[in-house]
Every structure is written in C-alpha cells, then in structure tokens.
Amino acid sequence: MKINILIPVFNDWESCACLIRDIRKCFQSYPDHEVQYVVVDDCSTDREEDRFDSAAGDLRIIRLNRNVGHQRAIAIGLCFLNDHANADYVVVMDGDGEDKASDIPALLAKAANENGKIIFGTRKRRYEGFWFRFFYFLYKSIYRILTGQRISFGNFCAIPFGKVNNLVYVSDIWNHFSGGIIRSRLPYGALPLDRGTRYHGHSKMNFFTLVIHGLSAIAVYTDILAVRILVSTFFLICIALIGILTVTAIRFFTPFAIPGWASFVVLSFLIIIFQAFLISLLLLFNVLSYRTQRHFIPALEYQNFISGNK
Numbered sequence: 001m002k003i004n005i006l007i008p009v010f011n012d013w014e015s016c017a018c019l020i021r022d023i024r025k026c027f028q029s030y031p032d033h034e035v036q037y038v039v040v041d042d043c044s045t046d047r048e049e050d051r052f053d054s055a056a057g058d059l060r061i062i063r064l065n066r067n068v069g070h071q072r073a074i075a076i077g078l079c080f081l082n083d084h085a086n087a088d089y090v091v092v093m094d095g096d097g098e099d100k101a102s103d104i105p106a107l108l109a110k111a112a113n114e115n116g117k118i119i120f121g122t123r124k125r126r127y128e129g130f131w132f133r134f135f136y137f138l139y140k141s142i143y144r145i146l147t148g149q150r151i152s153f154g155n156f157c158a159i160p161f162g163k164v165n166n167l168v169y170v171s172d173i174w175n176h177f178s179g180g181i182i183r184s185r186l187p188y189g190a191l192p193l194d195r196g197t198r199y200h201g202h203s204k205m206n207f208f209t210l211v212i213h214g215l216s217a218i219a220v221y222t223d224i225l226a227v228r229i230l231v232s233t234f235f236l237i238c239i240a241l242i243g244i245l246t247v248t249a250i251r252f253f254t255p256f257a258i259p260g261w262a263s264f265v266v267l268s269f270l271i272i273i274f275q276a277f278l279i280s281l282l283l284l285f286n287v288l289s290y291r292t293q294r295h296f297i298p299a300l301e302y303q304n305f306i307s308g309n310k
Helices: 013-029 070-084 101-113 130-147 161-166 177-184 207-219 222-251 261-292 298-305
Strands: 002-009 034-041 059-064 089-092 118-123 153-162 190-195 306-309
Touching: 002 070, 013 034, 013 101, 013 153, 013 222, 034 070, 034 161, 059 070, 070 089, 070 153, 070 161, 070 177, 070 298, 070 306, 089 101, 089 161, 101 118, 101 153, 101 190, 130 207, 130 222, 153 161, 153 177, 153 190, 161 177, 177 207, 222 261
Parallel strands: 002 034, 002 089, 034 059, 118 190
Antiparallel strands: 059 306, 089 153, 118 153
C-alpha cells in the first residue's frame, strides 16, 4: 500500500520532525506500506533543513511564496499530490503532534473497510480548559443551526487517492478543508480517536484566529445560510403583521387600550418589517451574485502559490 502523508507547517519544524520520526517508527511494523511525506511550508520564517533525515529520501517539502493558512496549505498540497503522486491513500494531519502517528494505521484500516469513504479522526474527549470547550460547543451548535450539518472533526483524515481528484476541484476546501468535504457530498465517515499532545511549544491559534476559522467553516454554506436567514426574516415579518393586527383589534374592539400605546407599538412593528424587508432584499441580491460568480478552483490556481519544492 502506498501512502502519502500531507502535513502543513508554519515555523513548527521541530514538532514536524518529531512527528515524521514517530510515523517512521510506527510503520516499521508494516513492511508492505510505502510511506512518502509531503510537507507544505506555509512561507515559514525559520529554516528546516537540519531537522530532517534527508538521507531517507521519502520527504518532499513544498514552499509557498506567501502565508495562506493551514486550510489553504492543505488544499495546495492535495493539488500537488494529484498532479505528481501515485498512491492508494493520502493522510492529512497537523504537524504539532495532536494528531497521533500511532492512529494512522487505524484510520487507514477504517478507510479500507468503508469502500472509498474519506475517514476523519474525531476526538473521543477533549482536554482543553472550560472556556475552550464552551466556545467549541457553541461553535458546533451555531454551525448546526445555520447550515443544518454537523461538524466534529478537524484536518486529520485518510483520503482514498481516487477522491483527491474530486476534492481539488471543490472550491470550498480553499476556505475550510473539512467543511468543504462535507459540502462536496463526497462520502465520509469518522473514527473516534484520543487527542495527542504537542511535541514542542504552544499553539499559534488564539481566540481571534479560532473565530475566523469557525466563520470560514460557516462561510462554506453562504448560499444556504442566506436562504435560512431569508426564511427567518419572512417569519419575522409575519409575526410583526400579526402583532399589528392584534394591536389594532385591541385598540378598536376592546376597552383595554391605553392612550398612545397603539400607535407606538404599531410603529415599532413597522420598523421591524422595514428592516426585515431590507435584510431580505440584501440577502437575495447576495445569493444571486454568489450563484453567478466564478469560484476559485484550487486545481487550476495552486501553482501560483508555490515558489519551489525539493
């Protein structure tokens, strides 16, 4: 079995070297597996040559000419593999150690048994602090409400190589890798795995980058999100109209009206209707514009971001 391990890296070369070392140790027990490593250097400012065993001959580093972020670095790496590699599976994983080398065989076995599905590694339990877990739960809930889909996994996955050619033409993976796969309707599954610990240093993700990451996942469903908001504003307008009718009935047909309150309440409902109408109109034009735009296709554009490889 031929396997390509795709790892995006920004300056975290020490951790990446430790990960590749552990993967090599892990696959010593699988002599029938041929493993190649493709590291996407997301325009790092640190040098990496001295940290890797160059004599092994199983490592290729793709250098990008600008920092594009992990999600887009993964998309570029997949495009590169689609054009230059021949394998049975591509395993995508972060290079910090939180995706464990020892879990790769289980992920591949699950993928082999699932007949062509992309298999993601999900977290059985999380060890972060209370606030991280709270906001992560909030993110998953908002994602579920706004898109109608569930998301409980990150980048760690095993992709049958035949599906890579499909993925690189999915424009949504440019913004959010796992969200793009969900949107693409390609078959996928999940395998619960324990989270590993970082080899070195601290995560470069902070609250603001996590928020941007979450918004990128939701942005994959821009058109669906707009339609859901459009339907919600329609119901809001209906509720406001019912409110106006109720206030009018109370004012003219019951003795419970308070002088001056009916006109104030009706005016408030009219403001709600006007704002909801403007929101609906804006969303409608946005959806129509989105549907007519030419979307970014990673497979056709990725070479513009590569400055070299070795």
